[in-house]
Amino acid sequence: MPTSATLPVAAPGVNPHRNARTLAHIPILDPQLYQPHPGRPVRSKMRELDKDTLIMPHTHPWAQLAISTGGVIKLSLANATYIVPPHRAVWVPPGVQHAVTMVETACLYTLYFLPQAHGGGAQARWMDEAEWQECRVMEASPLLRALVVEMDIGSDHAGPLSPAQQTRESHLSALVCDEIRRAAVIHLGVRLPQDKRLKHLCEAVLEDPTRHDTLEAWALDTGASLRTVARLFRTELGCTFTQWRQQVVLAKAVALAARQLPIAHIAAELGYTPSAFSALVRRTVGMTAATFLGQQHAPLPTV
Template identity: 85%
Template sequence: MPKPIALPAVAPGINPHRNARTLEQIPILDPLLYQPHAQRPVRSKMRELDKDTLIMPHTHPWAQLALSTGGVIRLSLANATYIVPPHRAVWVPPGVQHAVTMVETARLYTLYFLPDTHGGGAQAHWMNDPVWQECRVMEASALLRALVVEMDVGSDNSLPLTLTQQERELHLSALVCDELRRAPVIHLGIRLPKDKRLKNLCEAVLADPTRHETLEQWILDTGASLRTVARLFRSELGCTFTQWRQQVVLAHAVALAAQQLPIAHIAAELGYTHSAFSALVRRTVGMTAATFLGQQQSAPTAP
């Protein structure tokens, strides 16, 4: 039995959905029961979770991939948040504190990856690349999703795997790692500020980005002036309020798209015309709205 890796204490700082509806907070399943080790360098667990469930902030010394089937999840860090639909997955490096909120009811698959510093060996060298030291959202191919679902999700309290099952898990996990290295990265995350006044405003926008139209309306509850808030956006987030809110709009579009809503409906829900929303997506992420939202454009019908 591998020696358990000590888990760091949870630090304060993550407060996902401060202004959103009440969430059902649940504890994490004991990570040590799914700890990856040299014989099983990639481990998987699965939970069926209801909408508005919050997995409390936590951290662990191995990397993590979170992927859901049939629902949207929100992964929150101290300084950023990511909204992830089923056709994408989110990577969390070792030691990064995070919380997970179920935007919709879904099965949540969590894969743990053993770094080579903890015994992962040569097969884990790819995780040492600087690009894997930051959180990232990636396209989850059909093959990657199928591989994840096939991984064994038993804990160390379950019956031990047979040699045949261990061999199969190693083959599956090697393919998972290969698919991850090939997966296109989606450069879309929502940065969060440190300033308390600005963070409260940003969390309110995250909860309901269409509630107000102008920054002047949003700042009424902050106790700060328009000039101060505008300056804080530039100094802490490196952008204007309008640019930051557009990122939030796109994140909410992802959540709506997971409900199989047409693009025109999604645009209207977010206060845009179809053409204006399509232009926003193209300008921000460099792809069509259909591609960004994981929707296949239907072929034109013959006259």
């Protein structure tokens, strides 16, 4: 049995949703019921969650992959926010504090991966590589999405798997790990600063990036001068406000695209003409708006 040190724990010091609309907070499912172990190094669970549901900040000693059907996931860290549509998945390394919000109603699949050091075996060796020690958003191939819904989602209350089920889970797990390693990384994250004044501004922009047109207008809410705010963006985030806000716009576009809105509508919602928005996407992520927004992907199968 795991000790209390291995259980997901709430992190009251992190409040990534301070400016968000009212959220329905739900408890974390008992991790002991889904904890990966050497006999089952990859475990899966599924929860049907409504829009604006928040899974409170927590950590656990195993890695995690989150992917939804139909809806959009908002993954919040102490220093970044990721908005992830259903044709993509988000990777969370062991020990990283995170909270999950459902931007749209969906089934949330969460896969847990036992690290090699804890008995994950040779299959888990890739997780020790440096590139997997940070959160990342990745493309979820049709094969990966199909494998996810085929994984057994029963908790330990359901009893042990039969030998045939165990063999099938082992094969599926190996394929899941292979597809994850092959997946293209999408640079779709919004970094957050440590300075309280700037973080307050950034969280407000995340909630409504079109509220103000200029940094000067945003800065009025912080109590800091325009010069100070501009300097903080450069020193804490390594970019200008305009560059940072473009990442927010792309993240919001992903959430809007999950509603099956046309690109022209998404652009207008974000204050862009269709051509200007398409140019922004191409310049920032190097792909067409349709590809970036997943409008060329089939939805994840439902259960």
